[in-house]
Amino acid sequence: MINIQPYESPEYFVLILGLxxxxxxxxxxxxxxxxxxxLFxxxxxxxxxxxxxxxxxxxxxxxxxxxxxVIFSYSKYRSKQNQTSVFVAAVLLAIAPLVVVKLTPLFSTNSSIIGFLGISYLTFKTVQMVMEMRDGAIKEFEPVLFVRFLLFFPTISSGPIDRFRRFKKDYQTAPDREKYLCMIDKAVKYLFLGFLYKFILGYFFGKILLPIVSHAALAHKMAFFHTGLSWPLVEYMYTYSMYLFFDFAGYSLFAIAISYLMGIESPMNFNQPFKSHNVKDFWNRWHMSLSFWFRDYVFxxxxFxxxxxxxxxxxxxxxxxxYLANFLIMGFWHGVTWYYVLYGAFHAVAIxxxxxxLRFKKTHNVPHNRWTEGLAIFTTFNVVCFSFLIFSGFLNTLWFK
Structure with missing residues (x-):
């Protein structure tokens, strides 16, 4: 039997669209x-x-x-005494497999035997269920519907992260014809835009340009240590940032397009993040389903x-x-390495x-016009790109290898 990686080959799209x-x-x-x-x-x-x-x-x-x-047990015992203890135990148990997978590399060179593609996104969905049951937003546990939500194939490996109540509303009804035709129209648009992002722009920045600038940055390694500045490293920073966006945004567009064709309006993941006016605005535009999940369930x-x-x-x-707790947890979620943790801390400090x-602007007469707005976008873009340089782990290669 052959394996297929979601949204990675023409054969995959022919197969999935056919079925x-x-x-x-x-x-x-x-x-x-x-x-x-x-069955699909x-x-x-x-x-x-x-x-x-x-x-x-x-x-x-x-x-x-x-x-x-875990969720079935919580649904049965949440109304008993020590509700808080039961809730905390349910959350800790729900995230335990993911924690084991993330910590395994610290103790072994082999990957965890309980790990699989998409475990993070399934864990986010599970924790969300527990917390919304605690809040009373979800009144009863529906095992079959939960499994459908958890294993909804278009988004299983890398999101976007949907919300159970929103998914349930879509899944239990079929859209009327006019709405569904609109969804098909959007799906086709997202498919073509996804191909442009992932297979053309993402390929150009990631497969063609990135190895070149990476090699140049490593070749100028000593210049960086002597002067604190290396233009090839700056080129790497921008190139990696473009690759990261186009590759992931393209993948997300594919997942959303297939969801729409299945009559499920999975949430958008990106909204022109490089037009952000500040770092907080950036997190309202970048990997939005993850950002909003952390906002609602951590921050x-x-x-409170x-x-x-x-x-x-x-x-x-x-x-x-x-903010510090929120972004440090997000950093640790990406991986237990210094550059992921620093990436999280960097964004916490930036926010x-x-x-x-923003408080200073409210109390002082700071001018606001298209020039200051352009400066804000330019500054935010560079701050974000520098954070992606940290996130890439390339500095680890540059400094320690």
Missing amino acids: LLPIIIGLFYGKRLVNYET SLVFLVLTFGGDKWQQGVALIGYVLFELL MRFT FLMKHKLIKNKLRISQVA IINDYW
Whole structure:
């Protein structure tokens, strides 16, 4: 059996679009073919996690059964005494497999046997379920629908991260014909834009230009140590930033396009992030489903915890500590290496500085016009690109190898 990587080859698109035809026809006539959609997802799960990746497939099955048990148990015991303890235990159990996968590289050169493609995004969905059940936003646990949500194939490997209630609303009804035709129109647009981003621009920046500038930066390694500046390193910074955006944004557009063809309006992941006016604005535009997930389930809840227990009295300090916790967790999620952690800390500090600047602007007569707006966009762009240089891990190669 051969393996396929989602959205990586022409054969993949021919296969997925061909098998989507019954779903598209059914939705066009106002009917959701639930049984066929289940078979469709199973086929692609087997093609992705079967063959020489069968261990990932086994890990995926074990993971889903484990998370089902966690959420089912929480749904049964959440109304008992010690509700907070039960809630905390459920969250910790839900994230435990991901924590093991992320920490394994610290102790072994081999990858974790319980790891598989997309475990992070499935964990985000699971934790979301537990927290919204705690809040009362989700009244009852629906195991079959939860599994469909968890294993929704177009977004399983790298998002976007959907919300259960939004997914449920789409999944339990078929869009009317006019709306579905609009969704098809958007899907076609996203497919072509995704091809432009991932296979043309992403390929150019990542496969052609990046190796050239990487080699040049390493060749000028000593110049960087002597002067603190290396123009090839600056070129690498911008090139990597463009590659990161076009590759990931292209992938996200593919996932959203296939979702739309299946009658599911998965959330957008990018909204012209390099037009951001400041770092906070950037996180409202970059990898939005992840950013908003961290905002809702880490930042806001940690802020509420600090306020409820009066651990910090100053509201400004509360937000600053919450930003730091939020982005450090995000950094650790990417990987337990110094450059991922520094990347998270860098963005926390950048947002804190940005908050000070916004408060300063409110109390002082700072001019606002197209020139200052252009300067803000230019500054934000360069701050973000520098953070991506940290994120790339290239400085680790430059300094320690």
